[in-house]
Amino acid sequence: MSVIDENLISLSDEAKILAFWLFRGASPVPVLSSPDGFFGPVYEAALRELKAAGILGEAVERTPHLACYHVHRDLSSLVWWFVSQTTGHRDTLVASMKRREPDDRPIAKIVRRLDVTLSCIESYRKSDQTDFGPLVDVVDNLLKDLRLELVGPKTGPDIKKAKRFDIDAQWHLKDDLKASDIKKMLGGLKGVEGGDSKSKVKWYFSVDGEKAAIWDWKGAWCAFGPQTAFEKLGFKQISKW
Incomplete structure (x- = not known):
């Protein structure tokens, strides 16, 4: 049975798997790389180890997208090292080359x-x-x-702007609210200004898919929609109109 060459025995398993994986065969060997460092620190450390051992030498200066290496030693005996490893160990070594920390x-x-x-x-x-x-x-x-x-995922209710629709006053909101307070509670949703002399601003929106509206009427705040929608938005004082 053939065995691994003595000058390759001292390499780490990571360097062995990388040499077996990429650098067996004709020299020079082109290797695609990625500008965001896809292969990560384990790959780079194994690559440095192969260079330090005199196994690899850069054929041309490495770019963010491509590297090309001369292979100075015969790596064919790594086949015998590879087949002597368990499947789990081989899979772990290959996976480690592609894992970055932190993984972004x-x-x-x-x-x-x-x-x-x-x-x-x-x-x-x-x-x-x-x-x-x-x-x-x-x-x-x-x-x-x-x-x-x-x-991460957005927390709180899903608030979306809605087109104008027919509304009737159902609820009365706390009178001392300002328009800026309501806009903030609606996640920054801008109201429709103007309309008539009795109403200066109106909001048409949905809360988790349920249509609702808020508007001022002669100095009071009116609302239309499910009570649960306004509770989700944080309106503490709401009463029947």
């Missing part, structure tokens, strides 16, 4: 989507298109995904 691959993927988004914006600038709906959707989805990865 989802963020890196979203950041790369910025290039696509910027290209879309530039295309719209140079075109005669007047429908900006698709572009708004691209930007909106990117920002939502980025927020989700950075700060």
Whole structure:
């Protein structure tokens, strides 16, 4: 039975698996890399070990996207080391090459989507298109995904602006509320100003899918919608109109 060459025995298992995985075969060996360091610290440490042992030498200067190495030693005997390992150990070693700490691959993927988004914006600038709906959707989805990865799922009720709809006063809200207080409780949702002499501002919105509205009427705050919706928003004092 063949055995591993003596000059390879002292390598760490991580360096052995990397040499077996990438550098057996014809020299020089091109290796694709990633600008966000996809392969991570275990990969880089194993690569440094192979260079320090004189097994690898850079054929050209490494770029963020590509590296190319001369292989100075015969690595074919690593096959015998590889087959002598358990499947679990081999899988663990290969997985370690792709794991980063902290693991921010989802963020890196979203950041790369910025290039696509910027290209879309530039295309719209140079075109005669007047429908900006698709572009708004691209930007909106990117920002939502980025927020989700950075700060996690949104907490609290889902508040969305709604189109104007028919309303009747159902509830009376605390009189000393200011318009700025209501806007804050609605997550910054801007109200519709004006309309008539008796009402200066109105909000049409939904709370977790339930339609609701708030407006002023002769100095009092009126509301329409399920009582639970206003409780979710944090309105403490609400009474029948």
